[in-house]
Amino acid sequence: xxxxxxxxxxxxxxxxxxxxxxxxxxxxxxxxxxxxxxxxxxxxxxxxxxxxxxxxxxxxxxxxxxxxxxxxxxxxxxxxxxxxxxxxxxxxxxxxxxxxxxxxxxxxxxxxxxxxxxxxxxxxxxxxxxxxxxxxxxxxxxx
Numbered sequence: 001x002x003x004x005x006x007x008x009x010x011x012x013x014x015x016x017x018x019x020x021x022x023x024x025x026x027x028x029x030x031x032x033x034x035x036x037x038x039x040x041x042x043x044x045x046x047x048x049x050x051x052x053x054x055x056x057x058x059x060x061x062x063x064x065x066x067x068x069x070x071x072x073x074x075x076x077x078x079x080x081x082x083x084x085x086x087x088x089x090x091x092x093x094x095x096x097x098x099x100x101x102x103x104x105x106x107x108x109x110x111x112x113x114x115x116x117x118x119x120x121x122x123x124x125x126x127x128x129x130x131x132x133x134x135x136x137x138x139x140x141x142x143x
Contacts, residue, residue: 036113045106060096
């Protein structure tokens with residue numbers, strides 16, 4: 001009996017954490033879209049957009065890996081290699097966002113807003129990933 005209660009409590013706790021972070025993402029995007037005048041039909045269409053975007057972005061993140069590996073040829077110029085990696089990451093992130101935007105008729109994001117959103121998401125990812133930040137600092141100190 002106590003094991004069942006513990007499992008239920010743990011599942012509720014994990015669900016609450018996922019709901020909290022999911023809410024932050026949802027309302028963050030809703031606020032960003034409101035700020036930049038993005039039109040969407042309903043909250044459900046925004047939620048569907050976010051879910052599809054996360055899936056498509058994960059696929060594009062896998063597709064960018066071979067291109068990122070090709071930047072190894074620029075070992076002698078680490079700043080150029082870092083710039084190319086950033087450019088590749090931004091292009092693939094924008095392609096994922098634009099693809100989902102074009103797939104869904106219930107949401108309309110102007111291209112300029114797509115680019116701004118990709119830049120904001122990239123900077124957020126860079127700021128929250130200590131390993132990437134340390135590597136970027138290391139590469140810039142070498143040159």
